[in-house]
Amino acid sequence: METTSRNKTLTLHDDEKSFSEEYVISVTKNTRRTDIENKIVCQSVFDTLDFLPNNFINLVFADPPYNIDKKFNDVVFKKMDIQSYEAYTEAWVSKLKSKLTHDASLYVCGDWRSSPALHTVLSRHFIVRNRITFEREKGRGAKTNYKNCSEDIFFCTNSNTYTFNVETVKLRKKVIAPYRENGKPKDWKHGFDGTSYRDTFPSNIWTDITIPFWSMKENTEHPTQKPEKLLAKILLASSNENDLVFDPFLGSGTTSVVAEKLNRRHVGIEIDRHYCLIAQKRLRQAKEDKRIQGYTDGVFWERNAGNNIKQ
Numbered sequence: 266m267e268t269t270s271r272n273k274t275l276t277l278h279d280d281e282k283s284f285s286e287e288y289v290i291s292v293t294k295n296t297r298r299t300d301i302e303n304k305i306v307c308q309s310v311f312d313t314l315d316f317l318p319n320n321f322i323n324l325v326f327a328d329p330p331y332n333i334d335k336k337f338n339d340v341v342f343k344k345m346d347i348q349s350y351e352a353y354t355e356a357w358v359s360k361l362k363s364k365l366t367h368d369a370s371l372y373v374c375g376d377w378r379s380s381p382a383l384h385t386v387l388s389r390h391f392i393v394r395n396r397i398t399f400e401r402e403k404g405r406g407a408k409t410n411y412k413n414c415s416e417d418i419f420f421c422t423n424s425n426t427y428t429f430n431v432e433t434v435k436l437r438k439k440v441i442a443p444y445r446e447n448g449k450p451k452d453w454k455h456g457f458d459g460t461s462y463r464d465t466f467p468s469n470i471w472t473d474i475t476i477p478f479w480s481m482k483e484n485t486e487h488p489t490q491k492p493e494k495l496l497a498k499i500l501l502a503s504s505n506e507n508d509l510v511f512d513p514f515l516g517s518g519t520t521s522v523v524a525e526k527l528n529r530r531h532v533g534i535e536i537d538r539h540y541c542l543i544a545q546k547r548l549r550q551a552k553e554d555k556r557i558q559g560y561t562d563g564v565f566w567e568r569n570a571g572n573n574i575k576q
């Protein structure tokens with residue numbers, strides 16, 4: 266695919282269409298953590314999990330195929346009845362459990378069709394602490410139904426001991442009616458251009474997320490790519506530097522890319538060769554360029570806030 270200068274969608278050049286062992290491996294026997302750290306494993310998660318060491322994952326971000334018909338390059342996922350989707354989810358979640366540290370957290374994505382099965386399976390193995398709903402602006406309108414503009418992310422922990430760095434994921438919002446007490450701003454600050462803002466605690470409704478599109482540098486051809494900003498929130502909240510972040514359905518590589526940018530270690534599994542190549546290219550770039558759109562100077566900005574309220 267040719268791109269215009271405004272279209273920033275990542276493409277692969279001919280010399281980027283092969284794997285480098287530095288990034289992409291396959292796993293066919295029991296491995297040690299050092300064998301797989303910071304690698305993309307290019308094969309099915311179902312053929313991989315048994316070979317991974319126990320107790321090595323601090324944080325999981327899992328974005329499995331949702332329970333809808335979907336083509337991921339050469340991989341076709343077919344909608345199932347809800348019981349079958351529950352069994353599919355149980356198959357990878359149950360294998361993953363022993364790979365997690367005692368204090369690990371797990372985030373699992375779904376939509377309104379998949380969420381009931383996800384909730385059932387996750388609560389069998391973990392403490393389900395919340396369900397984040399994020400607004401996705403993309404989506405087709407429907408004449409006889411409401412357009413689907415939301416996705417769910419279940420937030421679970423392996424035990425009652427877990428990392429939650431709330432201060433790192435506050436959302437900077439403009440204050441519409443700045444209130445003063447004794448002449449001084451109450452819970453808000455002046456931005457450099459005179460705008461008033463407040464850093465607010467994160468809620469379980471995220472409206473500041475933009476799904477990658479063609480003019481964003483992080484955009485790839487993957488049909489269900491998650492935004493780096495979304496991953497940045499999750500990684501900052503639920504892991505610390507050098508922790509190991511694991512993604513069993515890596516897709517275009519977003520989780521590992523953000524882990525690289527935020528100094529976490531990472532392992533991702535992706536079945537499709539072409540997406541592994543895209544992830545490899547993104548990882549190479551992430552070593553040079555640590556910027557994350559929507560997260561600047563340690564601050565998460567409201568959607569489309571620009572930097573006009575930057576101090």
Ligand SMILES: C[S@@+](CC[C@H](N)C(=O)[O-])C[C@H]1O[C@@H](n2cnc3c(N)ncnc32)[C@H](O)[C@@H]1O
Pocket residue numbers: 308309310311328329330331337340487489490491492513514515516517518519520534535536537540
């Ligand atoms: C919803 S997408 C993940 C997108 C990813 N979060 C991103 O930001 O690009 C699901 C991915 O799982 C992959 N997949 C499907 N079945 C798989 C399996 N058995 N093992 C590993 N990956 C699989 C698909 O090829 C697809 O790329």
